[in-house]
Amino acid sequence: MKPFTYNSNPRLLLAFIISTLLLGLLACKDQTSIASSLPSWHDNENSQRLFQFITDVSNTNNKLYVAPKDRIAVFDNDGTLWSEQPAYFQLLFAMDRVRALAESSPELKAQWLEQQPYKAVLENDMKALAASGEKGLIELVMASHTGNDSATSEEYAAVVTQWIKTAKHPSTGKAYTDMVFQPMLELMSLLREKDFKVYIVSGGGVDFMRPWAEQVYGVAPENVIGSSVKLEYEYRNGNPVILRRPKLNFINDKAGKPIAIHQHIGKRPILAFGNSDGDLQMLQWTDANSLPHLSAYIHHTDAEREWAYDQDSPIGQLKQGLTQAAEKNWLVVDMKKDWRKIYPNDQNQ
């Protein structure tokens, strides 16, 4: 057989070019399905409802069509995009940070060994830590923001980046970024493919999430909304810095969530995912959008592969939310029944 050249058979070449063009066109055609886009979700009533909503609002020929500029999706982080047991991961970061700061300064260590909640952390006394209550936990998180080596926004980001790269979860031994939910990564990816703008709206610190959210979740810093500390601008010999102060500026939880969504985005979401009563107001706000919309809860039901908890859990309590979800027919994702895998490195089930 002769080598294939232009001169040898122009008709064959022409046919080849046309087929290639046609194949290209076909490849562009929308071919998403649950199996291809959400492979870690079981193909059942819940995933079908979710998938149908996404394809309907992004289909110009569907009566539920929503213009891309209004396709706003918001996701809580702790318990919705990654695990949150036995404590919010940012609290575990704060505890690691308190230990590291104490190691670097004998004076600070001596002082903290006399002072709760620091003493509890340094002595690994979980009971005393719990007894310090929400106030104690906030104090710990504030302390983690304000070492001498993390006073500016950029220094703090470097500290978080270093921690997230190296720290391990106390009971699973996994890196924290390996404890994100694979089905949710697939969902966010599908949403971006369908021209949604995907936001994280979390009670966690905005500057704690931003250094790694883009790499892990594909969510850019400007799409991360969270709690914040007070900031100060300082012009240091011609070099401006933003300084972090150990004082709460905004708590992005409960009614704070729709308020932050309004301040930051300026429109109501059409899709919202949460997992606790702290997300209820965000789901209500979405549910009252005049555009087609879907509010959804993740229900932690899998004690074997993750954790099982709801109305009685001190972390991620879900009680009012479940009641309202039933009344309003919100989507309630059952982690055990709906997800083939939880974490990226799990085996499919």
Added chain:
Amino acid sequence: MKPFTYNSNPRLLLAFIISTLLLGLLACKDQTSIASSLPSWHDNENSQRLFQFITDVSNTNNKLYVAPKDRIAVFDNDGTLWSEQPAYFQLLFAMDRVRALAESSPELKAQWLEQQPYKAVLENDMKALAASGEKGLIELVMASHTGNDSATSEEYAAVVTQWIKTAKHPSTGKAYTDMVFQPMLELMSLLREKDFKVYIVSGGGVDFMRPWAEQVYGVAPENVIGSSVKLEYEYRNGNPVILRRPKLNFINDKAGKPIAIHQHIGKRPILAFGNSDGDLQMLQWTDANSLPHLSAYIHHTDAEREWAYDQDSPIGQLKQGLTQAAEKNWLVVDMKKDWRKIYPNDQNQ
């Protein structure tokens, strides 16, 4: 001559297809120029410097290349994207609003006729209004936020939308949205074409700008950062609303601007445009970006087509900023010399 068909001459058809493909490729090649992209700018040293910066950072082969995700451009609004004389347009809105609210309620009118700064507005007494100082002006703006018909975020947006559609500027008689700067519209459009994310970072109220910023500037609500009032979330018989309270939450001016940029965007801009000392910190923050960057001032120099003012103006004062711009070699746009037209409906010069 025979009709041109596939059978008649396959080689000719093939040549035709290939030429079409090549032409298509050529059409995709970057062909922007100052004349085509910034037609309202004179082609001079200033516009060349600006244009060169934009093309350099968006050219993968240039040593100044910046990835699209980091191409953040921030623009002040009052005096940078539209005029701000004889008073910030939002203050003129607030005055119109006070008059309208007084007309709708005889009780309120009687009360306000006894009370500054409302009395000054109702009696058109500009001297008394000026005497009420910044505190009085803020009080007026707060009052404009909180009529009975504008208590919720959505009601307030409707009031602003109605005003911007119908109100006329006291000295030009133009609609306010006809007093935006055509050269800046072209600049923002070029930036978006070059995959920049374009933000407004203004001392004006975020909810005052959002209802019209997308239509007028092409800037979506989520890219508008501004001052804000305190908000409250209320679940009214199953219908959630966000209520506006007449209390300042955040003043997005001076050092507030880099702080808001950090809270909202989470990274430093590479391009910043302002026109007053209130923008100085934002320009400093941009100037200290480790990526290639450009800080720029608009200098109001055109008393004939717009207004001419700088260091002695009570509105949009530019004094420190001009000094620092000269020291740091920032771009200083001279409206009179650099712009062929100011407003969209002006004639070219």
